[in-house]
Amino acid sequence: MKKLLVAFFLFIVPLLAYSQAIKDEPPVGGFLHGQGWMCMIKAPEGWILDNQSRVDSGIYALFYPKGTSIDDTASLPPIIYFNSARLGNATDEGLKAYVDEDIRLHEERGSATLKERKIEISNFEKYYCLDLEYKNNGQQETIVYLRFLDGVHLVVLTTPANAPHENYIPQLIEAVGNMEFIQKADNPPIE
16 A cells, blocks of 8 residues: 555655646647638747637737736736738739728828838738838837638737847747648638
């Protein structure tokens, strides 16, 4: 009986403790889904997935560095979030038209300065990337526009004013590089 008890404490208890530690770790990956598609996402190295904090704002997944908090507005960390919309024209030309319209709306509002950014993304053939700096608060964003089926998918890096925005571009590229789309067979897109 003593041998069984010793074995339990030496092998089983550490495994239970390890299992509990893993369960308490914040998630780093998950799934986004929409009409006819699903996308696996994974946080950049050292970042975590938050799929609860901004649901009331229509943002169902965002990443930020592990050990930081998005609740403290005084020291807001960089955030990468996702957004999607349907394209009227499910082609690369439709994606370009969407990006052009987004640019037009930003220019019409005059709330941000815009410029095109060149980045290398290997898992998407056609994409666009824009930098925005908001005039009223200095917040910076880099938006990557992607197309899958009839959807435009935006991956947005946002940093508060005076943050080293450029330092987080590799994490944005990594987040996009980790995206894997699949068409849901049981729910094809509406044509």
